[in-house]
Amino acid sequence: MDNRHFIPPAVSRRDFLRRTGNGFGAIALAALGTEQSMLASTSSPLLPKPAHYAARAKRVIFLFMQGGPSQMDLFDYKPKLAEFAGKPFKLPANYEAPGLNKTKLMPPISSFRRYGESGLHMTEWFPMIGNVADELCVLRGMQTDTEAHTTAVRQINTGAPVQVRPSMGAWIVYGLGTENSNMPGFITIRPSLTGDAGSPQNFGAAFLPAIYQGTPVGLAKSEEPAAVDYSRNEKLTSGLQSRQMEMLRALNRDFVSRTPDSAMEGMIESFELAFRMQSEAPGLMDLSKESKATQKLYGIDEKETRDLGQQCLLARRLVEAGVRFVQVNDDGWDHHVSIRELLPKKCKQVDRPIAALITDLKARGLLEDTLVIWGGEFGRTPFDQDLSLGKAGEEKRGREHNPRGFTMWLAGGGVKGGLVHGVTDDFAFRAVDQKVHMHDLHATILHLLGLDHEKLTYRYSGRDFRLTDVYGRVVSEILA
Amino acid sequence: MNARRLEAETIRDSILAITGKLDLTEGGDTLPTHSLETFLPNLTTFNPSAVIKTARLPENLRYRRTVYLPIFRTKQMKELDILNYFDFAEPTQLNASRRTTVVPTQSLFLLNSPWIAEQAEVLATKLMQDDQLLDRQRVNELILLIFNRKSTEAEIMRGLEFVYDFERRASADPTVNAAGPPGRLAWTAYIQTLLASNEFLYRI
Numbered sequence: 001m002d003n004r005h006f007i008p009p010a011v012s013r014r015d016f017l018r019r020t021g022n023g024f025g026a027i028a029l030a031a032l033g034t035e036q037s038m039l040a041s042t043s044s045p046l047l048p049k050p051a052h053y054a055a056r057a058k059r060v061i062f063l064f065m066q067g068g069p070s071q072m073d074l075f076d077y078k079p080k081l082a083e084f085a086g087k088p089f090k091l092p093a094n095y096e097a098p099g100l101n102k103t104k105l106m107p108p109i110s111s112f113r114r115y116g117e118s119g120l121h122m123t124e125w126f127p128m129i130g131n132v133a134d135e136l137c138v139l140r141g142m143q144t145d146t147e148a149h150t151t152a153v154r155q156i157n158t159g160a161p162v163q164v165r166p167s168m169g170a171w172i173v174y175g176l177g178t179e180n181s182n183m184p185g186f187i188t189i190r191p192s193l194t195g196d197a198g199s200p201q202n203f204g205a206a207f208l209p210a211i212y213q214g215t216p217v218g219l220a221k222s223e224e225p226a227a228v229d230y231s232r233n234e235k236l237t238s239g240l241q242s243r244q245m246e247m248l249r250a251l252n253r254d255f256v257s258r259t260p261d262s263a264m265e266g267m268i269e270s271f272e273l274a275f276r277m278q279s280e281a282p283g284l285m286d287l288s289k290e291s292k293a294t295q296k297l298y299g300i301d302e303k304e305t306r307d308l309g310q311q312c313l314l315a316r317r318l319v320e321a322g323v324r325f326v327q328v329n330d331d332g333w334d335h336h337v338s339i340r341e342l343l344p345k346k347c348k349q350v351d352r353p354i355a356a357l358i359t360d361l362k363a364r365g366l367l368e369d370t371l372v373i374w375g376g377e378f379g380r381t382p383f384d385q386d387l388s389l390g391k392a393g394e395e396k397r398g399r400e401h402n403p404r405g406f407t408m409w410l411a412g413g414g415v416k417g418g419l420v421h422g423v424t425d426d427f428a429f430r431a432v433d434q435k436v437h438m439h440d441l442h443a444t445i446l447h448l449l450g451l452d453h454e455k456l457t458y459r460y461s462g463r464d465f466r467l468t469d470v471y472g473r474v475v476s477e478i479l480a
Numbered sequence: 481m482n483a484r485r486l487e488a489e490t491i492r493d494s495i496l497a498i499t500g501k502l503d504l505t506e507g508g509d510t511l512p513t514h515s516l517e518t519f520l521p522n523l524t525t526f527n528p529s530a531v532i533k534t535a536r537l538p539e540n541l542r543y544r545r546t547v548y549l550p551i552f553r554t555k556q557m558k559e560l561d562i563l564n565y566f567d568f569a570e571p572t573q574l575n576a577s578r579r580t581t582v583v584p585t586q587s588l589f590l591l592n593s594p595w596i597a598e599q600a601e602v603l604a605t606k607l608m609q610d611d612q613l614l615d616r617q618r619v620n621e622l623i624l625l626i627f628n629r630k631s632t633e634a635e636i637m638r639g640l641e642f643v644y645d646f647e648r649r650a651s652a653d654p655t656v657n658a659a660g661p662p663g664r665l666a667w668t669a670y671i672q673t674l675l676a677s678n679e680f681l682y683r684i
Binding site: 184193194195199200201204205210211213214215216217219224228229230231232233234235236237239240241243244245247248250251252254255256259261263264266267268270271273274275277278 | 649665
């Protein structure tokens, strides 16, 4: 080979510091301890860790309904809203949004009925979720800080609307480790990576060690079930590949000892995990291993429920296998336009898969220590919005974003089922009593997992950071 | 420390530069209309995911710099999966800066992607063709090419030990024979390991 043109690289600043003997590298390496504590599997950062106190939930499935599900049409019926339908609504001062110049109150667009022994009052568009109504702990007084998707999506996922902070799943795996060392502790199924709905930041680790970051499987809007690709080597036997891994480990160990960096350590952990995943992931991701009856239960046999059905079934398989935090990503809840036509369709897509998930978890004895979270980044306004600016008819109208009061629900691990907590005003516009801010929800989720949100900290840039920043109250009223 | 991982395009281009295959031609058509049938055999189906799934780079584009390659709106074609895995920017959006993710599925890609294996094999074949080279010179060459620095004696010994051990194991394993001569397989595995290593993927 011809290397006549090779010019040796100049000594870098870091290289220089390292070589002078007292460089940052040497200091950082000393701080990291022995080579063994950095790399040996006995000290894997994913090993299960003790909680701060007894946990009510061991794992989480977060059903993220991106867009802003309309609370007054689904969970929070307001007779006054029906009574004053068509009347003008006095917008808050400085409130601006397109299509609101002739806005008026829009009545609840769905009929409500009571479900279960608890008599939970909910839309008739959720008949199957209604069958598990007694498991639901409905939070009608949710609040979040911002009313744009990007910031609110970031806040529900990371606690912070603007800054780059670790995601909820990353915090939880950092706090508790995971129970299956052959799989990532945090998996997000078909996340949206772009636009209003998402960014890798929403499942990122930010300043936490990179190994706690969510592993995405599948892509949003893909027509195929989420899969882990490249989990088989076409040429090498597993024996040969272990030899190769051994070599890779040695190369990386050598490199990290010269240039310690948390991202690279994350990369090393990530390689180890990848190698172990090869044995487990393909089987785990294969939904055809489930019986026809189970597939039908989740609605995988029908076009409109197939997508979310696959995600929910996969989520159950993953938590059953010991994955700590699984996020299911659904979107299409942003009904600015034609809400009368689109919301019932959306409900139809999610009703069966979500009800199936709860039913299935319960049947397997998993619901008692699995926390299921349902919700979007905010809710919607009681007044209507006309983005056609008067050109289109009434049926084309929708509702605007609303962070002041909206509904989310929890089920399973340690929460009271059949409970409604939180009250909004007569039009379901603002939460007025038993309010639960997003920070409070995060504090409560950590509490259910046995983690004290004030103690789960990570020192970065000179101070201790938390998922709840300097906020958060555990909503003790909803604990079972 | 502020180690920075190479961006997806840089990883691909660097690998091709290392194997000597990188085509440094400048400019040209972004959409290969001259061989549209090869590129997009399913174009007429109007099914975006089927189109992406079956799209293949025409021969004259396979080794072009990534910046000149045709890009789809949602997901990149299989042959450019490296972009899908290493945080390529969403082409329909403004991106002030790219996020760098570190997840095990990237490692799976590096270890098992046929594309990486193919490039490693190209280099292994080239390396073995030069029969004037001693094996220790080969290891030395590879470290120079891939890490852009001189090798240490310990590295050369470790590299040789790996290649010989791998070759011996591969010869003893009848299921591996189909994959090619054990010697080439061993050098290919060594090259792929170097390409998957942090020292190649990160700049400090």
